[in-house]
Amino acid sequence: MSTILLGAVAYDPKVVTIWDGFRVFFAKHGLDFDYVLFSNYERQVLAHLSGHVHVAWNSPLAWLQTERAAKACGRRAEAIAMRDTDCDLTSVVVARSETIRTLADLRGKRVAVGAKDSPQATLIPLEYFAAAGLVPGRDFEVVYNDVLVGKHGDHIGGERDAARALAAGTVDAACLLDANHLAFSRDGTLPASSRTVAQTRPYDHCNFTVLDDAPRDLIGRFRELLFSMHYDDAEVRPLMDLEGLKAWRNGRTEGYADLAASIDRFGTIVPFLEHAASEISSARP
C-alpha cells in the first residue's frame, strides 16, 4: 500500500511529538502514514494544491485559502474531519475602563488584536466590529501583535501580548479566543478589573482538508482510523490529549462563514490567491 502524506504547520515543538505519535498509531493499523512540516500555512496550502501532500491539517484561514484557490482552478476542497474542540469557539472583546461597556464605546480607541492572520484574535473579531458599524482603522485604531505571522494565530504569543497591552493600559481593549481569555484570567495576565464587552458568534477552527484528486482509498482508511480513536483507549489518549480533543468529528464548513465574511470584507487573502494562481499555473507542465 502506498504512503499517505500529511502536511502540518510547525507552530510548536510538540507538533513533532503529535505527528510522530500518529505515525506509530497508523502504522500499527497497517496504514503507511508520513508527514511534512511547513513553517507557515501559505506554503502548506501551495504544496497541497501542487500535489505534494494528500491531506493538510489546516487552520480555518488555510481552509478558506485552499477552498478558494482550488475553486479558481476548477477543483474542489473537502473538510473530512475535525476535533470536537474545533467546534463552536467564540472570541471576546475585553476592556478595563468603566466607561467602555459596549463596542460603540470603543470608537476612537485603541484595540489590540493578535497576529494579522489570526482568525480567532483578529479576523473574526474585526469582522464583528465592522458588522456592528465600526470600521477598523477608521473608527478605532487596530494594534496588531504580530507574533509568528504565517501560523494563523496557532501560537498563543500574539494574544498574550494583546492581553498584556490591555493590562499595561497601552490599549483600551483586546480581542481574545474565549479559551485564552479563561487562561489569561486564571494566570493573572489579565487584571481582575477587566471586563468582557462583547462575544462573537460561535465559529469553527481546524480541519483535515483534502482535494478532489486525493487517493480515495488512502483517505478513506485515514478517516476510518481517525474515527476509531477512542478517548477510553489508554494507548491513544496521550496523543488525543496532546492534540487537544476528546473525539473526532465529521468536517463541517458552515462554521467558517464569519471568517469568510471577514476576508471578503478586508480582502485579506486576495494577494495570496493571486500568488497561488501564478505559482500553480507556472508549475503546470
Place this chain on the structure above:
Amino acid sequence: MTEPSPPRLDLEALGIDRGGDLLVRRALRGIAPGTDLRIAGSHPDLLIHLRVLCRAAGHEVRVKDDEIVVRRGTAVDAPRRGAVRAGKADPRSADAVVDAPSPRWGLAARGALVEAGAPAFHRPLSSKDEIWADDAAHLYAQAAANQWDPATAIPWAMPFELPDEVEDAVVQIMTYLIENETAALLVPARFVAQIHPHFREVMQLLAIQAADEARHIEVFTRRALLRRKELGLSTAGGQASLQTLVDEPDFALASFLLSVLGEGTFLSLLWFLHEHAPDPVTRDVVRLAAQDEARHVSFGLAHLGRHLSVEPSLFGRLALAVERRHDTLRNTAGLNQEVWDGLVLLAAGSFRPSDIARGHDAVLALSQEMEDKRARRLERLGFEGAQARALSQLHTKNFM
C-alpha cells in the same frame, strides 16, 4: 408524574477562573454521564468560561429557559477506567509488594491507582526476589531515627594533644577510611537509580545508606584536617580493591561484596579504632560510623538471605564473585602498609618495643576477628562451614 429536575449548583459570584471549575467538576462527579447539572451564578463571564471548560472536557452546555445546563460527558472518567492499583502502600498488607511490578507503574507511589497508557520506565532492578527484604521498612525507620548531625554529635572543640607520629597515623587512617566510604556511597547510589520505585523501602534504605556514607566522608575528612593541613597516602592497591567493588554491575554480587563482606569487616575495624582511639574526636567519629555500618550489613544479610532462599543458584554466583575478586587482586599490594602500621601504633600507644608487640598482636587479633565474623555472616546466609571459612579467607586484604 413529572421528572425530577436535575441537581443545581449555585456558584454565586465565583468565576470559573478563580476556582469555580473545581466546584463544577465536583458537582459533575456526583451525577451520571449523560445526565444534566443546572448551574447558576452571577459572574459576568460564567457562560463564556463554562463553555470553554466543558468543550475541553467533553461535556455539553446549553441554555434552557435562561438557565445554564451541562450534560456530563464520559471522557473525564477515562483516566480511571482501566487504571490499576499498584500494590498496596503498607508493606505488611497481603499482596502489597508484587513480584514483578509493571514498568508502566513508573514513579507512581506503591498503592496508587495508576492510569493506563503511562510511559514505561524500564528499571533494571524490578524483581522482588532480587532486592526485597521483609524488614526493609523497619531498617529504614531505624536509619531515619538514628541520623546524627556531624556538627553537633562530635566534640570537635574538645582539647587534646597527640604526639606528631600518632596524629600522622590518625590522618593516614582517616585518609584510608574516606576512600573506602566513597566506594560505599557510590555503590548504593548507583543501584538506587536502577530500582523500581515499587520497592519503596529498599529505595529509601539505599538512599539513606548513601547519605550515611556522605556523613562519614565528612567527619573523617574533618577529623583528618583537625590538626593537619594535608591528608595521607592513597595507595594503588587500595584503589584497585575498591575498583572491583565499584565496577561490579550485579546488585546481588555488589551488595554481597560491599555490605556483607566489606562493611561487615569494617565494623570490626571501626570498633577496634573506637577502642584504641587516641583522642575523643576520633573515638566518636568511628563510633557513629560503626552504628550506621551495622544497619548496612543487616540489610545486605536480609535481602541476600531472602534472595538465596528463592534462588539457591545464587550461592554459586556469590562464591565465584569472591574468588574472581581474589584472583583480580592477587598481585596487588593489599592493605596500605602505612594504615597497618598506624593501626599497630594506635593499639600500642607508644613506640616502646613491648608496646609495639602488644599493638601488633592486637591488629593480628583484629584480622582474625574480621575473618571469623565474615565466616559467621556467610554461614548465616546459608553457606556451609568449610566453604564459609574458605571464602572469608579470600576476602580482600584491603578490608573493604
